Amino acid sequence: MNVSTSTLYHKPGKFENSRFEKIHNVIFESSNAGSIAVANEIATLIKEKQKNNKTFVLGLATGSSPIKVYDELIRLHEEESLSFKNVVTFNLDEYYQMDPDNYQSYYYFMHEYLFNHIDILPENVNIPKGNLTIEESAVFCNEYEEKIKNLGGIDFQLLGIGRTGHIGFNEPGSHFNSSTRMVTLDYITRADAASSFLGIDNVPKKAITMGISTIFDAKRIVLLAWGQNKSEIVKETIEGEITSKKPATYLQQHNATTIILDTEASSQLTRINTPWLVDNCEWNEDLTNKAIFWLCQKTSKTILELADKDYHEHGMGSLIENDESAYELNIRVFNKLQRTITGWPGGKPNSDSEKRPERSTPEKKRVIIFSPHPDDDVISMGGTFDRLVSQGHEVHIAYQTSGNIAVSNDEALKFAEMGLEINPESDYYQKIIEFIQSGNKNVPDIQELRKLKGLIRQKESLGATRYFNVPDENIHFLNLPFYETGAIKKNALSNADIEIMIDCIDKVRPHQIYAAGDLADPHGTHKVCLDALFAALEKMKVLSYMKDCWVWLYRGAWHEWDIHDIEMAVPMSPDQVLRKRTAIFYHQSQKDGVMFQGDDSREFWVRAEDRNKTTANRFRDLGLTKYAAMEAFKRYFF
Structure with missing residues (x-):
């Protein structure tokens, strides 16, 4: 079901079409709408704690998924006087080795996208340290756990999800009882982060992450998933078996978790992708076409080979129970699909436009x-x-x-060196060459x-x-x-x-x-x-x-x-x-x-x-x- 931003989605329990689904989830038309709804829930919980003069412990995520949530929290602070002075935050993770002033660090990310724009007290911000020795990191991880426990645990934990099913940096194989620790990053996780580091070779191989058990102890968990790239892992998380190979599936056992999706991320859920397998459908032309193409794949038949038996055996009998026979339906769908094919994308001159996709x-x-x-x-x-x-x-x-x-620096260096060869007096090319050869990957490219x-x-x-x-x-x-x-x-x-x-x-x-x-x-x-x-x-x-x-x-x-x-x-x-x-x-x-x-x-x-x-x-x-x-x-x- 698609839900407006005003809907109170945040009380997990029984939910529609749960035959296949094991985690409460809500689908929004866009990531913007979903993010605003999540920010409003966080704001409401902060205000409830403020009324009772209590601290609100907020677990935060990084990456692209929560950015619009942070944008809305900033707007609520600037335009509606939402205060964060009673909020203590704990971030999920940080790369190792990574200095906090590195613009690729999560410390930098969080200040850039949230902390620099709200009134949270600096001493209330907690982010794993990625610049310690291995021995110091082990001590820090234990202290991080103790600090969370001493505050009574996390009240609200915001999560994203990786395509491996990781939450935080709890990669496949992470144990349910795991706590804050150093981990080795999966290749897919590093590949997904490659754009931020200008290539996978620059992505750190290790990280510090809050553990599964620490996340699981949160009183409320909301996981965000946006876009088609996340649709497959979303389906596995919500409908699959609980397994350490997909750590997000552990959330099926948490009684106050909601997964917030946009339409693209929800597209592989059974009730969205093949709703005829869940319940009776209200058939429209688009859903009919989708179901018939699915049936062809399922039966290894062409459209015109489908028989009444195929429809009935695969939950689609209602399609042919009215006036139209399977034969007539097959012909109609086949003809429509055939008319999408054209060698004239700009329209074929002197043709019948009604039977072609373009005029x-x-x-x-x-x-x-x-x-x-x-x-x-x-x-x-x-x-x-x-x-x-x-x-x-x-x-x-x-x-x-x-x-x-x-464009990689190596590629640009070739052109800069050619330019300098042609014009040895050029300060322009010399400046580029010196910048590239400095090897400083922690600053943006210079304008030249x-x-x-x-x-x-x-x-x-x-x-x-x-x-x-x-x-x-x-x-x-x-x-x-x-x-x-x-x-x-x-x-x-x-x-x-x-x-x-x-x-x-x-x-x-x-x-x-x-x-x-x-x-x-x-x-x-x-x-x-x-x-x-x-x-x-x-x-x-x-x-x-x-x-x-x-x-x-x-x-x-x-x-x-x-x-x-x-x-x-x-x-x-x-x-x-x-x-x-x-x-x-x-x-x-x-x-x-x-x-x-x-x-x-x-x-x-x-x-x-x-x-x-x-x-x-x-x-x-x-x-x-x-x-x-x-x-x-x-x-x-x-």
Whole structure:
């Protein structure tokens, strides 16, 4: 069930559709809404303690999941006079070895995102120390435990969850009785943190973490999980067996735990993903399509091979109990899916538009492809990009960010040294070389280095777009301000970002917009760029020319749309697959040593080809024509 921010979700107990679920959970439409609800609960508990002149002991987490909770707590402090003077905090963890003044430390993180903006007393802030000797750390861990116990335990513990199922840094294998201690980090945990450290090689291998038993002693636990990347571990945590291999499953035994989810993180839960297995469904077209595609996979049959028996044996009998037979239903769903396939992503001239995903008129369309990073366009929709250009449409590419942080120092050093060789008197290149060779990883890149890295990615992009025969004047480097901080932490989306987007759209006045709808991007830029587009469209939708603009969302290197979500599928021949690969190869700085690839070691061109081939195979398995590869899109209505 989707719940508004005003709902009192925080009393675990019996909950709907609990046949599969073992932990109380609440799904919100967005991480913003869920975060506000959690912050309000914390604020309420703080105030209750204040009325009785008591201390409120708050356990805190780091990482991206709680940031919006902290933003709302700061707002409550600044605008509604919420005081934190009676609050004592204990953070879950810290990297080892890590000095507190290192901008990658959790000490720095907590002060940056919360403590510097509220009135908490400095002596009431407790964060594990990551800069002690091993012997000193053992003593510190025992003292940390004693301090929590002496305050009567943690009143409210905020948690995130890693894809290994870790809570805090309690990695797979952690014992239920574990206390605060030093641990070795799992490879996946380190891979997920690689973006913050500019590469996995820079991520510490050890950490200090509060133990499972310490967390479990908290009177109230709220775990946050946002995004599609967390959906699989969320399902295992809520529906799976309790196991040390997935430490978050221990929370099934805690009687005051709630897991707060957004729609993407909840997508694999049985009641969301396959609700017909839980209870009777109210069937709509989207759910019907999803269920039939699932049934095909379950039975290894094509759509047109499904029989009444298949529907009844898999909890879907109600679909064919009305006027429509299995045969008629199969034909209808098959025809709809078939009509999503088109070799004319800009619309086929002189065709029946009702049977195609795009309009036939105007025959030549103005198109903007928004690319969050300087290679998302060719990685995610290179084949479609090529088709649009070759079919005569006026194609513009708008690169929303410079992508400079994804260029390694080693790559930038090559260009700086070439520049200095050509111009030995250049202070510019000399300054860059000296900064890189200093080896200081604890400070953001200097402005000169950021500019060089941005230029590297810009020129790579022009190589790819020229290969596809797009005029240089149709390439737009927007350099949205939110991104240009020189550090992993980005600014919030601002009116300046949105106005740049509006200006770009207004200059082109497009009939089609393509944008990245892939929210699994591990460093969050895709989501901010998509939010910028949505905000721009909201402001522009009253304009007459925008009524003729259709928006198509593509996904990136990490995930593809589910079959039932796909509204346009563009097939590619083997030759087109090779052309797409060549375009990706122009992005040489991202080819051999990808800095932000998560736990997938494949290069982006390999991921893209595998993903496109898998999509084509899924269509084939449903009984449609076999293609070498396919790119998929979902329409967004504004």
